[in-house]
Amino acid sequence: MRIVESKFVKSATKPAQYHPSPYAEIAFAGKSNVGKSSLINTLLGRKGIAKVSGTPGKTRLINFFEVRFKDKNNENGFLSFVDLPGYGYAKVSKTERAAWKKMIMTYLESRLNLNGVMLLVDIRHKADPKDILTLQMLKESNIPYAIAVTKSDKIAKSKIPSVIKKLALEFQVKKEDLFPVSSLKKTGIDAILNWVNDLIL
Ligand SMILES: Nc1nc2c(ncn2[C@@H]2O[C@H](COP(=O)(O)OP(=O)(O)OP(=O)(O)O)[C@@H](O)[C@H]2O)c(=O)[nH]1
Numbered sequence: 001m002r003i004v005e006s007k008f009v010k011s012a013t014k015p016a017q018y019h020p021s022p023y024a025e026i027a028f029a030g031k032s033n034v035g036k037s038s039l040i041n042t043l044l045g046r047k048g049i050a051k052v053s054g055t056p057g058k059t060r061l062i063n064f065f066e067v068r069f070k071d072k073n074n075e076n077g078f079l080s081f082v083d084l085p086g087y088g089y090a091k092v093s094k095t096e097r098a099a100w101k102k103m104i105m106t107y108l109e110s111r112l113n114l115n116g117v118m119l120l121v122d123i124r125h126k127a128d129p130k131d132i133l134t135l136q137m138l139k140e141s142n143i144p145y146a147i148a149v150t151k152s153d154k155i156a157k158s159k160i161p162s163v164i165k166k167l168a169l170e171f172q173v174k175k176e177d178l179f180p181v182s183s184l185k186k187t188g189i190d191a192i193l194n195w196v197n198d199l200i201l
């Protein structure tokens, strides 16, 4: 698939505010600062459509984007991307952290047109218990998922396969479910678009 157009639609905290999208939706989840908003910008080929920051906790609401793409027959198709707030951000109050967790879990459990979740993890870190819990929840809810292993530019290219193998073991997923990606270098993007394509068509 080739993305041709995209727009930010709205932000929400609760189901009544969700975008009433008729299209298949893909959500991007993961810890704060892992690169969710950056990956959405890179996939959409837009610099600042999703707000990015070096300070964790930038995205605090559920953000809906509408996307137009061309499929392999050059036919128009539409889908929706969702940028979720990051979890595990230490510098907010316990109450605020609990509210974010509830916001994310409610979205994942209640969104009827959710076709899949891309869970993002940093290539430099070992599997985090919070990510393992998210993954478990996705598995239990039968929500299709894959793991984007972000910031792959931060390690030597030659080391990527062994890190992917190690993360597959830690997360107990198939190697094929892990996608090394760099929004900075724009590598690994096509594999993620293919995953999106296969989920929605
Ligand atoms: N080197 C490198 N840095 C990246 C990459 N992707 C994102 N970053 C940086 O990581 C920081 C966080 O990126 P965001 O996209 O805002 O992360 P996020 O997951 O949306 O964070 P929250 O909204 O706080 O949950 C920014 O400083 C980005 O420039 C990447 O592929 N490589």
Ligand SMILES: [Mg+2]
Binding pocket: 036, 037, 038, 051, 052, 058, 059, 083, 084, 086
């Ligand atoms: Mg963000």
